Amino acid sequence: MNRMIPPKYAQKIMNVVFWAVGILAIAILVMVIGYLLYVGLPQVNLTFLFSDPIDNGAAGGIWPSIVSTFYITIVALVVAAPLGVLAAVYLAEYSGENTFVKTIRFATETLASVPSIVFGLFGLAFFVVYLQMGFCILAGGLTLALMAIPTILRTSEVAIETVPQSYKEGSMALGSSKWQTVIRVVIPAAIGGITTGIILGMARAIEETAAILYTVGATTTVPVSLFDGGDPLPLHLYTLATEGISLPNAYGTAAVLVILILVITFSTNYLVERYTKKMMGR
Amino acid sequence: MENIMQIKDLKTYFDNTNVLKGVTIDIPKHEVTSIIGPSGTGKSVFLRTLNRMNDVISTFRKEGTILLDGEDIYDSKVDVVDIRKRVGMVFQKPNPFPKSIFENVAYGMRVHGAYKKAQLQEVVESSLKNAALWDEVKDDLDKSAMSLSGGQQQRLCIARTIAVEPEVILMDEPCSSLDPISTTKIEDLIHKLKNDFTIIIVTHNMQQATRVSKYTAFFLNGTIVEKGLTDKIFIEPEDKRTEDYITGRFG
Amino acid sequence: MARNWEEFFIEKILLIAAISSIIIIIAIIGFVVGQGYTALGTIGILNFIFGLIWNPEYGLYGIFPLIIGTLSVVAVSLLFAVPLSILGAMFLAEVAPRTMRRILRPTIQTLAGVPSVIYGFFGLIVLVPFMRTHFGGSGFSILTASLILTVMVLPTILSISEDALRSIPVEYKEASLGLGATHWQTIKNVIFPAAIPGVITGVILGMGRAIGETMAVLMVAGNVPLIPTSILSPVRTLTANIALEMGEATGLHYNALFATGIVLLGIIIILLLIVNWVNYRQRVTIGGGYL
Numbered sequence: 001m002n003r004m005i006p007p008k009y010a011q012k013i014m015n016v017v018f019w020a021v022g023i024l025a026i027a028i029l030v031m032v033i034g035y036l037l038y039v040g041l042p043q044v045n046l047t048f049l050f051s052d053p054i055d056n057g058a059a060g061g062i063w064p065s066i067v068s069t070f071y072i073t074i075v076a077l078v079v080a081a082p083l084g085v086l087a088a089v090y091l092a093e094y095s096g097e098n099t100f101v102k103t104i105r106f107a108t109e110t111l112a113s114v115p116s117i118v119f120g121l122f123g124l125a126f127f128v129v130y131l132q133m134g135f136c137i138l139a140g141g142l143t144l145a146l147m148a149i150p151t152i153l154r155t156s157e158v159a160i161e162t163v164p165q166s167y168k169e170g171s172m173a174l175g176s177s178k179w180q181t182v183i184r185v186v187i188p189a190a191i192g193g194i195t196t197g198i199i200l201g202m203a204r205a206i207e208e209t210a211a212i213l214y215t216v217g218a219t220t221t222v223p224v225s226l227f228d229g230g231d232p233l234p235l236h237l238y239t240l241a242t243e244g245i246s247l248p249n250a251y252g253t254a255a256v257l258v259i260l261i262l263v264i265t266f267s268t269n270y271l272v273e274r275y276t277k278k279m280m281g282r
Numbered sequence: 283m284e285n286i287m288q289i290k291d292l293k294t295y296f297d298n299t300n301v302l303k304g305v306t307i308d309i310p311k312h313e314v315t316s317i318i319g320p321s322g323t324g325k326s327v328f329l330r331t332l333n334r335m336n337d338v339i340s341t342f343r344k345e346g347t348i349l350l351d352g353e354d355i356y357d358s359k360v361d362v363v364d365i366r367k368r369v370g371m372v373f374q375k376p377n378p379f380p381k382s383i384f385e386n387v388a389y390g391m392r393v394h395g396a397y398k399k400a401q402l403q404e405v406v407e408s409s410l411k412n413a414a415l416w417d418e419v420k421d422d423l424d425k426s427a428m429s430l431s432g433g434q435q436q437r438l439c440i441a442r443t444i445a446v447e448p449e450v451i452l453m454d455e456p457c458s459s460l461d462p463i464s465t466t467k468i469e470d471l472i473h474k475l476k477n478d479f480t481i482i483i484v485t486h487n488m489q490q491a492t493r494v495s496k497y498t499a500f501f502l503n504g505t506i507v508e509k510g511l512t513d514k515i516f517i518e519p520e521d522k523r524t525e526d527y528i529t530g531r532f533g
Numbered sequence: 534m535a536r537n538w539e540e541f542f543i544e545k546i547l548l549i550a551a552i553s554s555i556i557i558i559i560a561i562i563g564f565v566v567g568q569g570y571t572a573l574g575t576i577g578i579l580n581f582i583f584g585l586i587w588n589p590e591y592g593l594y595g596i597f598p599l600i601i602g603t604l605s606v607v608a609v610s611l612l613f614a615v616p617l618s619i620l621g622a623m624f625l626a627e628v629a630p631r632t633m634r635r636i637l638r639p640t641i642q643t644l645a646g647v648p649s650v651i652y653g654f655f656g657l658i659v660l661v662p663f664m665r666t667h668f669g670g671s672g673f674s675i676l677t678a679s680l681i682l683t684v685m686v687l688p689t690i691l692s693i694s695e696d697a698l699r700s701i702p703v704e705y706k707e708a709s710l711g712l713g714a715t716h717w718q719t720i721k722n723v724i725f726p727a728a729i730p731g732v733i734t735g736v737i738l739g740m741g742r743a744i745g746e747t748m749a750v751l752m753v754a755g756n757v758p759l760i761p762t763s764i765l766s767p768v769r770t771l772t773a774n775i776a777l778e779m780g781e782a783t784g785l786h787y788n789a790l791f792a793t794g795i796v797l798l799g800i801i802i803i804l805l806l807i808v809n810w811v812n813y814r815q816r817v818t819i820g821g822g823y824l
Binding site for chain 1: 617629
Binding site for chain 3: 333335338340363364365366367368370371373375377378379380381389390392393394439442443446
């Protein structure tokens, strides 16, 4: 305890410390994002976005990477969103609290904490080698799907659990079956939270690098089929930056990635805010 | 008769909602004053304005003056912490800290800079005795306060408050969550405490007001309808609305 | 009757979705262990974990320097991140006015959402040259990696701690303020002690994130597989080791990298078990708790 400092002064000192910490957090974000946009945005133009790279990215644009990121994210979501949401429905509506459910929760928690590089190892050993997919969009996308499941599951579960019991009882009392209640009442009421979960899962898929390092390959042509290799944006940035290929193009790629993530973050925030307002308004 | 607190034309707002609409009352020293009235008429808001507890809420705003020993407690030169030390508070639901019984009572002294074990022990003992709890807990001072019954917890909260030696103790329906036996104990305690402290108590229970207080103020819709000696208010109220309330015709 | 069949069928589908987590985690552990255990057998577990030299070209697979690398980077980053996060959480939960919260909360959220490769890139082009100029050496070091990691784990620890601080009943706060304690005394003596289990959970999960982080560390830590001698030494972490060498690894080398994955998985699972234990204790002791 601060025997030396009178409480009144301790309070004043701590106020300064608190504000300093808060401002520091804001300053870090502004610095990282501001700097990358500052050096990166001048590199970004339509030609950069829509043309193929030349010499592995030493010159030219990033179009194949944009397409790869798009494909790989779609693959991840097509698999992860239904699995995550259905699992959330089961956990929130169909199961009680027992050892089995606790096991599922612990598995989900573990899945959420497994280092991304270990997902990469698994993707390599299972999809690429064991299932003989080779390095391709599909193998990378499936690996990312596994990473996105816990995010989607947990966010959706919370959203479903917060649907008031009275809604469900109201529906049941009208003679609806459990599944009808889920489809017609519970999911519509929780749709904001579920969408947020899916967007967060998408963000995780878009930004991930380590897990796709050894699953998608690094083909710098536009992928056509799911079995083509790809070079998603984060991977492209990593290669450009660490192999000293082209710093200006790395700046540009970083700026595109930052903007993508900012758009996602702000739209999630907007959705959440609108959703909570709507729920409160009722 | 000396007045320890003087409240003049007090109005309070949360955002733009006006709760108290001009409350004027003097609080006599070393007496018990009851605040009665229907729910939602601003009794708790009034009480929490007297020790600036509402300052915690950012949208709170007040007009009018509150004097403690002749000094405006909302004056910019006044330290809010000092005010809360001088005007203690016992809450509706017992709210002991999740610490030991000893630490609960010693907490106030610790934050005000007392560290000597002997001094703490002395004050803890006398406060618990004053709160009529000592005999029940003297062997269990290291036990968690959460292990006590609701009535014991509330007396512990009173002990915790008097350990700081406030001039005024605010009690916000201190018995509302307690059983009748615990309630009786707290009421006996209030009688004893008025020798050393001034007590303002908000209560829903009109019998309680007649049992514990010498003065009573009847609140309705953010104003005081009637105030004065408790006996007079309950036997021959001047205002029709007071009469309706105490005879149970509304509220 | 048709409806009953339908309900039954749907419930089974949902159940399958729900157990997919279990299946996936078992598959991950199965495949990583399956590919890695042969290496553990050939190299020997003790030689693998406590071996001081990692040099696949000479058939030397000791990950001890990598374990030390991971531990040092994680420890230093927590040294910065824990106090900052806790203060930040107190600020957000208790002190900050509404407008500040409206700015700070999305800030923290965005910090959490910035891709790790972006942090790594920023570290590479800004922080590494800065460290090189001001602290000498190559600029790739434990300190550089820790600074980047601090920013990355801060949102995790901060938001979990904030939730924990917020969940403390307002009655405690009022009681303390009502006794004339200052706001800081109230935070320090009442609110924070009651929130400690939640804060510990946040710290452990932050630690998990730091241990598992790959790209950012890979880009700024220097990746030298030697036991560091100072905070300015370059190090290689377990994750970076896999990311660096998987591309050209074959045979025993390939399996040894999976064995590195086993170690990582083991550490993460132990941390999660600790978190669950802390949460369990919290549930048991709340109400009857003595702090």
